[in-house]
Amino acid sequence: MELKCLSPCCKKYPSLYCYCTEEPQTLCNKHIIEHKDSSPHLFHNIKTIYRVIPIHKRFSMITYLQEEIISLKQKQKSFMSELQKVQVMINTISITVLQNINNKIRMCHSLLKNVLHVKKINTLYRRINSSDKNVNVKDLRFEIMKKFDAIKGKNWKIIYDDIKNFVDMTQNFNYCRSDLKQENIDDCVYFFKPGTTTLLEFDVKGCNTKSFNLTFNENQGYLAGICKIPGNKLFITGGYVNNMLIKDCTFMVDLESKTVEELKKTHKRAMASANYYQNKVYVFGGFSGGIAMRNCDVYDLIEKNWGSATMLPTSVCNTNAVNLKGRFLIAGYQNFLYLYDVKGNWYQEVAKVLVSAYNMIVKNGEKLFLIGVRIYTGNTYDLKNWKDSKKLSISENSTCKPIVRGNYAFYSDWKSNVYRFNCSTLDVEKIMTLG
Incomplete structure (x- = not known):
């Protein structure tokens, strides 16, 4: 991440952080007073960007960073392997969903054709207390729902399982965890x-x-x-x-x-x-x-x-x-x-x-x-x-x-x-x- 002074057009490399907003602001020595004057209502907590590395701490810091790089590369390799599986899974889910939507569209077209031209339809499924002779919108909706259930069969169960596996898989990686949302949890x-x-x-x-x-x-x-x-x-x-x-x-x-x-x-x-x-x-x-x-x-x-x-x-x-x-x-x-x-x-x-x-x-x-x-x-x-x-x-x-x-x-x-x-x-x- 390239650090720049907050002041527009300033080309000096920043040497200070100001924690006056949610994100720290980077500034050079020349513009710190200007920044404070521009927002006097904020609390300006100024910290230097640079901190000295004690000689006796250098070895432990080098060791930590080297081990962290190795660990991250292993995670990267593992994630790429899992990602390939997920991509295959998503393709399967996409094909299944689109097939079911197309089946439902064809079903609706067929029923619409009967309503427009034949003025009667074949209904395999009957709602409780529905008329034996006449049909209405509720009957149509019920017929579509039941026929669609028969067509899709066990495919939706596979889709749900695949989605759950995908979510579980991503949550196994620390860097894929999203924040648990705070909104509206207090009641x-x-x-x-x-x-x-x-x-x-x-x-x-x-x-x-x-x-x-x-x-x-x-x-x-x-x-x-x-x-x-x-x-x-x-x-x-x-x-x-x-x-x-x-x-x-x-x-x-x-x-x-x-x-x-x-x-x-x-x-x-x-x-x-x-x-x-x-x-x-x-x-x-x-x-x-x-x-x-x-x-x-x-x-x-x-x-x-x-x-x-x-x-x-x-x-x-x-x-x-x-x-x-x-x-x-x-x-x-x-x-x-x-x-x-x-x-x-x-x-x-x-x-x-x-x-x-x-x-x-x-x-x-x-x-x-x-x-x-x-x-x-x-x-x-x-x-x-x-x-x-x-x-x-x-x-x-x-x-x-x-x-x-x-x-x-x-x-x-x-x-x-x-x-x-x-x-x-x-x-x-x-x-x-x-x-």
Whole structure:
């Protein structure tokens, strides 16, 4: 990839990255001030492109790159072999599909000819309660469907199997995996009845509640990190249990089969939300061993393993976050309001506002709401300016992911209360207590 300075007509080779947008901008030293002045509302995190290679690290880096090249070439060879099989499969599928479509066209032409000229048709199949003498459009549709089923025979079964094999085949290669889509995966508020294995579900559409007894090997608690992930599953990590013990377990719950998969453990942690983005779950800070944490732990849903991101600038607990196109806006106790850039792996303070132990971030369109002992309002295109809009009388600890529907946001607290936040009036209403 050829690097160029962002400034038009500049021929100097860039020496700096600016992480002010979703994609890092490359700049030369001459144009960095011009770039900052052109977009003063953005956060400009400047990093040098070049980093020094320590002498004692050169051998390990050379070895890694050589091994990676060999591995990639093997993958390339394997993929080309599989691709040839797939091409044959696609040709077979294409021929079969086109043959069936042509058969259906001929069938419709034959029936049309009878309707136009003969004014009667031979029907082999009869709908229930249909007339023995007269025929109508529903009868025609039923006749075509049944005859088409008879013609295609077992071909469709072969097609479906081939397509499934093709999908399974491509997913065996890491570089062919597409991101599990985030859109519209959140529809309910989930939390556990403390000290049990009972999962509580609050459906925001109808304000209905359900409970499920799951097969955990230990009771679940409160203030755990819980978020919905693709595949209609829940990701659960940490939390308090009886006698204020903090958990280090991580689980994945299939909401359809109600099965529980135990994942690798991580730090003992409570008071930190879990946040999904592009096949990974991010957990910022938290509380463990009587102190707030600086750790940012990242769980890879593909590799099924924990990793780490850059440590937080300061220890923080009671963290909640919202995703702003590849950047997390994180709020936490005490007075912590920072932006984390996933690609750049850096943090930057957004604004100095009062962030209490009771906080929740809600994003509704471009509007942002920081709910705590006070409610601050802001927007996604100007994160520096927040308005102190209202004092709030209802405040409890929560690591819940709020669900936004229309003008309302729904969330729960550690006492199993469910709240409804009005994004227009900024009113918070406790609508239900579960558990």
